[in-house]
Amino acid sequence: MTGADGYELLDAGDGRRLERFGNRVVDRPAPAATDRRRAGPTAWAHSDLRFDRDAGWTGSVSSWPIELDGLTLELRPTEAGGLGLFPEHRLFWPFLAEAIGAADERRVLHLFASTGATTLALARAGAQVTHVDASRPSVGWARHNAELSGLAGAPVRWIVDDAVAFTRREARRRRRYDGIVLDPPSYGHGPAGRRWELADALPDLLDAVMEVAAEEAFVLLTAHTTGLSADDLGEALDDAAHGRGRITVEDVALDATSGARLPAGVAARMILR
Numbered sequence: 001m002t003g004a005d006g007y008e009l010l011d012a013g014d015g016r017r018l019e020r021f022g023n024r025v026v027d028r029p030a031p032a033a034t035d036r037r038r039a040g041p042t043a044w045a046h047s048d049l050r051f052d053r054d055a056g057w058t059g060s061v062s063s064w065p066i067e068l069d070g071l072t073l074e075l076r077p078t079e080a081g082g083l084g085l086f087p088e089h090r091l092f093w094p095f096l097a098e099a100i101g102a103a104d105e106r107r108v109l110h111l112f113a114s115t116g117a118t119t120l121a122l123a124r125a126g127a128q129v130t131h132v133d134a135s136r137p138s139v140g141w142a143r144h145n146a147e148l149s150g151l152a153g154a155p156v157r158w159i160v161d162d163a164v165a166f167t168r169r170e171a172r173r174r175r176r177y178d179g180i181v182l183d184p185p186s187y188g189h190g191p192a193g194r195r196w197e198l199a200d201a202l203p204d205l206l207d208a209v210m211e212v213a214a215e216e217a218f219v220l221l222t223a224h225t226t227g228l229s230a231d232d233l234g235e236a237l238d239d240a241a242h243g244r245g246r247i248t249v250e251d252v253a254l255d256a257t258s259g260a261r262l263p264a265g266v267a268a269r270m271i272l273r
Helices: 087-102 117-124 136-148 164-174 198-212 230-240
Strands: 006-011 014-020 022-030 049-052 056-059 063-068 070-074 107-111 130-132 156-160 176-182 188-189 195-197 213-223 245-255 263-271
Touching: 006 063, 006 087, 006 245, 006 263, 014 136, 049 087, 049 130, 070 117, 070 136, 087 176, 087 213, 087 245, 087 263, 107 164, 107 198, 107 263, 117 130, 117 136, 130 136, 130 164, 136 156, 164 198, 188 198, 195 198, 198 213, 198 230, 213 230, 230 263
Parallel strands: 022 049, 107 130, 107 176, 130 156, 176 213
Antiparallel strands: 006 014, 014 022, 049 056, 063 070, 188 195, 213 263, 245 263
């Protein structure tokens, strides 16, 4: 989807990415964009918004809506340089819709669910979604996106909580989910402010996920952590599932209209059997 609707990666390289979100062009850092840019200087000269780590945002910093695959999402420049959307997550929406359609039940746990684009894609596909994020503003933003998308009445539970703590409580309640989707950050803070790193915390996180996974559940795990490969994610899932899952791993990337390719993390999918 291009033009005034949707999302388009225009170019990437030299440590930056040039994107169109709806009718605004955004120039922001991309450490993974290590190749040279493909588009010429003219393409980069007329962005509506630019983010630099030292100077912050310049340009039009008001919020604005975009249409993405039938969803309406509000974007807002954040202090960290984000906009409230991870475009690479859209690549997995067809897989999620297919997995939901094949499930006997359609209960999905979405951990680290942020501002809710994937939650809304899950709900639109027919899932009953439990949306969990530790940030109250992010959950409020996600609920606003649901209203904009005409999904305010969809069967979504909006939960502000620590992902592992909530999942452990769900296990004690004997609740089971037919799908679990999670995109944990590289670094975070657990209960009582304890700092954790994904590379160390992943086994405990996935053990908690397995405690609430239904017998034939699907799991989608994505990450953007330096030093963690797709194979690492697959091995962690396999260990947590004690070898009873069918696992697919992949490097995630976005293709630009210029011909550039932007690495966008790693992913592992598992179907329990």
